[in-house]
Amino acid sequence: MIHFEDFPYAQLREAMNTIAGRMATVFGAMVLGSLLASFTATESWSDMFGCIPPISWLLELFNGRGFIVLPGIVVFAILFVRMQWPLPLVLLVTAVMWWDGHGAIRWARYDSPAVKRGQEFAWPMGRGRQSK
Numbered sequence: 001m002i003h004f005e006d007f008p009y010a011q012l013r014e015a016m017n018t019i020a021g022r023m024a025t026v027f028g029a030m031v032l033g034s035l036l037a038s039f040t041a042t043e044s045w046s047d048m049f050g051c052i053p054p055i056s057w058l059l060e061l062f063n064g065r066g067f068i069v070l071p072g073i074v075v076f077a078i079l080f081v082r083m084q085w086p087l088p089l090v091l092l093v094t095a096v097m098w099w100d101g102h103g104a105i106r107w108a109r110y111d112s113p114a115v116k117r118g119q120e121f122a123w124p125m126g127r128g129r130q131s132k
Contacts, residue, residue, distance in 0.1 A: 013087075016087060017084070017087075019081055022077075022080055022081045022084075023077065023081060025087065025090050026073070026076070026077045026080060026090055026093055029090045029091065029093040029094045029097070030073065030093055030094075030097050032094050032097075033093060033094040033095065033096065033097025033098045033101060034097050034098075034101050035048065036094070036097075036098045036101075036102075037097065037098045037099075037100070037101025037102040037104075037105060038101065038105060040098070040102050041101070041102045041105035041106040041109065041110075042105065042109065061100070063104055064103070064104065065099075065100045065103065065104075066100055066104065069096055069097070069099075069100045072096065073093055073096065073097075076092065076093060077093075
């Protein structure tokens, strides 16, 4: 039931407590976690948007830790909707997506052996990070 004395937020909270609202909240938390991971892994605003979340999800969720994270998020989403857990609990999805995405993007763009070899041979003018 909507409490009208809670004017600006009551309607939003009621909408977020529906099934579609809870699923959208989990999806939004995944996008936020992916964007945070892109920003912290690349350490720049311009490169952050180069790692568009749906594209980086292929890298994040289907490599290494992602094989554990993806089923975990699916199970969490089902339980979150079914058992009507508190809304702030969805921040766990953001944290897990950040943890998984930061490692995956960092590895793919800076730390993998192929990238280090490419830095040695293809970028002699100092573009990119230098391997030591």
